[in-house]
Amino acid sequence: MSRIYLSSPDIGAREEELCVAALRSGWVAPLGPMVDAFEEALAHRCGRRHAVALSSGTAALHLALLELGAGPGTVVIVPTMTFVATANAVVYCGATPVFVDCDFIDGNLDPEMLEEALLSLRREGHHVAAVIAVDLLGHCANYARIEAICADAGVPLLADAAEALGARHGGRPAGSFGSAAILSFNGNKVISTSGGGALLTDDERLAERVRYLSTQAREPVAHYEHTEIGYNYRLSNILAALGIAQLERLDEMIARRRRLREGYSGVFTGVEGVDVFQRDGDADDNCWLTAILVDPVTARWKRDELATALSLSDVETRPLWKPMHQQPVFAGAPAFLRGNADRLFAVGLALPSGSALSDAEAGYVRGLIESFLFDRADRGALIDV
Incomplete structure (x- = not known):
């Protein structure tokens, strides 16, 4: 593939x-x-x-x-x-x-x-x-x-x-x-x-x-x-x-992106420490990109671990936007901050979300994620023992 x-x-x-x-x-x-x-x-x-x-x-x-x-x-x-x-x-x-x-x-x-x-x-x-x-x-x-x-x-x-x-x-x-x-x-x-x-x-x-x-x-x-x-x-x-x-074709492409989001939501349902970003109240969204937020303490794995696993299978992911106040080109620029953007950048990961993604490709990505989650759950069980 x-x-x-x-x-x-x-x-x-x-x-x-x-x-x-x-x-x-x-x-x-x-x-x-x-x-x-x-x-x-x-x-x-x-x-x-x-x-x-x-x-x-x-x-x-x-x-x-x-x-x-x-x-x-x-x-x-x-x-x-x-x-x-x-x-x-x-x-x-x-x-x-x-x-x-x-x-x-x-x-x-x-x-x-x-x-x-x-x-x-x-x-x-x-x-x-x-x-x-x-x-x-x-x-x-x-x-x-x-x-x-x-x-x-x-x-x-x-x-x-x-x-x-x-x-x-x-x-x-x-x-x-x-x-x-x-x-x-x-x-x-x-x-x-x-x-x-x-x-x-x-x-x-x-x-x-x-x-x-x-x-x-x-x-x-x-x-x-x-x-x-x-x-x-x-x-x-x-x-x-x-x-x-x-x-x-805009409406059909948005519908396709929404189905992809629903597929990811199904994969992560019940997975502790992982939330599908913006999922609550997303009925009016265009679902341009679906992202997850990973709490590494609760999930017992890090966002970057999943990104690496998917990259090894030639699947692109990306952290959420790096905040502008963290960008070297804007060092010293005035800012009003609470730490929310910093936290989202640290734990967020965007997943393949394009409407051109075929059913086979979408299933392949979900399968890779499920395998990753199974491996981490199994590893966690061994650690608990």
């Missing part, structure tokens, strides 16, 4: 059909009718008035932050439990990221810590340009509280829904929260355009500004004229064709 990855692209005949159609149309450069159709479909799916297809989720973060006012002399609140792109985009703007801890239950931005950070930063005289909330592993942040906190503080909210397309919170789709939201279509996401992302908003002016900046801030005249610094951030027509086909 070939190597089994965490979340490889799920590509089929429909994707090939639309990509060939895009190629034959002659629209092979950035922009074109497939981009327009993809943006319309994204906006509809996420309950937004506007969607702007871009070259990456990072590009969407960068442009959104610029338009929300992030720049030199400002700070932006960022969950410490996230991928580095969230924090990098803040630095691109010349602003300072301030890291805030997560809730241990779901790994998302802790509303109480957010309130504390906002009050403290204001007392110290900082201008908070924006708050970013991240929907970790496809589980939406607690927007019911976070939106209210940001509104009371008069600070715009940017929702990083890079991992959460298709998820919901309080009856609303991921991507519908905040002044703006972003999506990622990287190769390992729920849907993929190889590389790509999008900005979502109800603000027409914001959407048009992002379109303008993402096409090198070119003025609408016959010759090339530029009055602002712009960026080459637009999605190509061919990749948008791939995205349209993927979006058509």
Whole structure:
């Protein structure tokens, strides 16, 4: 059996059909009718008035932050439990990221810590340009509280829904929260355009500004004229064709990921010291990645032992995101912490969760885990004797 990855692209005949159609149309450069159709479909799916297809989720973060006012002399609140792109985009703007801890239950931005950070930063005289909330592993942040906190503080909210397309919170789709939201279509996401992302908003002016900046801030005249610094951030027509086909299949791909989570839940039911992360209250999640939390004292084995055993059988696993405040590049950055992100990083392990995983591959992975658990239980029994 070939190597089994965490979340490889799920590509089929429909994707090939639309990509060939895009190629034959002659629209092979950035922009074109497939981009327009993809943006319309994204906006509809996420309950937004506007969607702007871009070259990456990072590009969407960068442009959104610029338009929300992030720049030199400002700070932006960022969950410490996230991928580095969230924090990098803040630095691109010349602003300072301030890291805030997560809730241990779901790994998302802790509303109480957010309130504390906002009050403290204001007392110290900082201008908070924006708050970013991240929907970790496809589980939406607690927007019911976070939106209210940001509104009371008069600070715009940017929702990083890079991992959460298709998820919901309080009856609303991921991507519908905040002044703006972003999506990622990287190769390992729920849907993929190889590389790509999008900005979502109800603000027409914001959407048009992002379109303008993402096409090198070119003025609408016959010759090339530029009055602002712009960026080459637009999605190509061919990749948008791939995205349209993927979006058509989103629900079936989420259903497949959920079945994988249920399979893992069955394997770990009754195993002391092991919990399936985010399992409680996950009915609205997209199950992008299924992870487990291993208490090494109660389980009598460590997360890394299972990771090693699976790696020996060519199965990819990964710890949860290393918190931003632990990253060398952000050493010394201001942070408001309780230790929750540190603990999740120490005990969490993501397992193969991609919708492209076949039944045989999924069964193979579960069998490896069951063998590992049996061996550890047998070893524990011998130790007890």
